[in-house]
Amino acid sequence: MTTNHNHIGYQARLDFIQSLLRREFSVETDAEVTPIQYEPEFPFRYNNFVYHITLCTPITVGQVRKDVAYQPGCVAVPNGTKELIVRLANPDAEGMHRETRVENEVAIISLAAAALKDFQPYVVPSVYAWGSAAAESSYGWTIQELMPGAPVDEAFPLMDLQQKKQIFAQMAKLLKALQEYQLPETIIAFGGVTFNENGRIVSAAMPTVGKGPWPSYEASFRGRIEEAFWKADANPYIQGWRSNGIRDRLDAFVERGLSAQFKLLETKQDKSIIHADFNPSNLLFDPSTYQITGLIDYDFSSILHPSYEFIRSFTGAGGQFRGWCGEEGGEQAALSEARLHGFPSPLPQSTEGGVNWELAKALEEELEKLDVKRPRTIKGIEKVADVDTVLRTILPWRLSNPDILRRQSEEVIIKCRRQNEEQLLKLLDYLGF
Known part of the structure; x- marks a missing residue:
């Protein structure tokens, strides 16, 4: 039996953590190291391996390396x-690029901490030390504060609507603060961030793409589509979508149609902190008070337009704002329409595995109370969401993720490829290319 790729190096990681604790905090006795949400046979690659550390004796100030607190982004x-x-x-x-992925996470945590400093209780984990993932021979790592509370997503299905609205009200408050935070003047572009030689946060490549930064929101999508084309060209199943004239049509859209999709976005130069995984799964709360106690996991975070949070977040909390969904996406299209122009009364019937209309409306109401920038107030977001649909469809997960490809038969892969080609053709027809 072969070892799952996530489990390869399991003991080496535990040994590395013990040596890390000895080096950074002069820990003399091995700590208790407990993996969090780790399944040895999980079929897909984890982005990170996360551990709960319990030390035998508490840290005292004299134990800490003198230079640790002077690392940028650390306290x-x-x-x-x-x-x-x-x-x-x-x-x-x-899909994660090593060069600045840890730096980006730590820098965004620093920005989020400043943006959410007035939120009580304090919800952003402090970073105590970190190491870059850029060097091939070393792990990228962070040592962070253990935030109190239970995962919201585990309790969410059992909450009644009023309790869920309590969570949504706090999510709205968090999102508004992230949107309104004045970014440092050193962040001049869209994409990722890192630290310069003076420890200041500056624009950098986006770790989930490995490209950037970009001078505009439009340029960020253009750059990501170009990267998707490059990967599609190298994919033996997709082959760059060069059959049936599809690639020519896609190239024509990028050359002549992409800019038009951003013309209605009047705030296109607005930049804000984007968590990009702003979901109940990354929120902790106090079950006795329903108070949010932690906003965690900044691995996908970046600096982009406020619309991007809605395009990529809110899974399990009303759903992402999606662009063109095709004829099969009638319910999703209706939800997008409701978010743009108001929810119908009475609400449509929620379906199992489909849109939870009651939940989606509840989130909208809490966002509206605080006048949070959201699809209804971001003019032109639907056109941007269509570009995101193009991006997703050029490089679909089921045809590009090596873990899912390994688990599917050749017949299933070919069928998926055919279905995706049909979707691309319909999407291009819809866009007029």
Whole structure:
């Protein structure tokens, strides 16, 4: 029996963490290291390996390396700390680029901490130390504060609507603060961030793409589509979509149609902190009060237009704002229409595995109360969402992820390829190319 790719190096990672704790905090006795949400046989590559650390004795100020607190993005470990979180960046993570992925995460955490400093209780985990993933021979890692609370997503299905609205009200408050935070003047572009030689946060490549930064929101999509084309060309099943004239039509859209999709976006130069995984799965809460106690996991975060949060987040909390969905996406199209122009009364019937209309409307109401920038107030978001649909369809997950390809038969892959080609043709017809 072959070992699952996530489980390869399991003991080496545990040994690395013990050595890390000895080096950074002069820990003399091995700590208790407990993997979080780790399944040895999980079929897909983890982006990170996350561990709950329990030290035998609390940290004292004298234990900490003198240079740790001076790392950009770090704060001093509180005296008496006995529990920590260690995150190791998986070097084999699909689609994640090593060069600045840890730096981007730490820098965004710094920005989010400043943006959400008035939120009580404090919800952004402090970073105590980190190491870059750029060097081939080392893990990328962070040592972070252990945030209190239980995962919202685990309790969410059992909550009644009023309790869910309590969570949504706090999500709205968090999102508004992230949107309104004045970014440092050193962040001049769209994409990722890193630290310069003076420790200031500056624009950088986007770790989920490995390209950027870009001078505009439109340019960020153009750059990502070009990267998707490059990967599609190398994919033996997609072959760059060069059959049936599809690639020529896609190239024509990028050359002549892409810019038009951004013309209605009057705020196209607005930049904000984008979590890009702003979902109940990355929120912690106090079950006795329903107070959010943590906003965690900044692995996909970046600096982009506020519309991007709605295009890529809110899974399990009303759903992402999607662009063109085809004839089969009638319910999703109706939801997008409701978010743009108002929810119908009475609400359509929710379906199992489909749109939860009650939940989607509840989220909209809480966003509206705080006048959070959202699809209804972001003019032109539907056109941007269509571009995101193009991006997703050029390089569909089921045809490009090596883990899913390995689990599918050749027959299933060919069928999926044919269905995706049909969707691309319909999408291009819809866009007029």
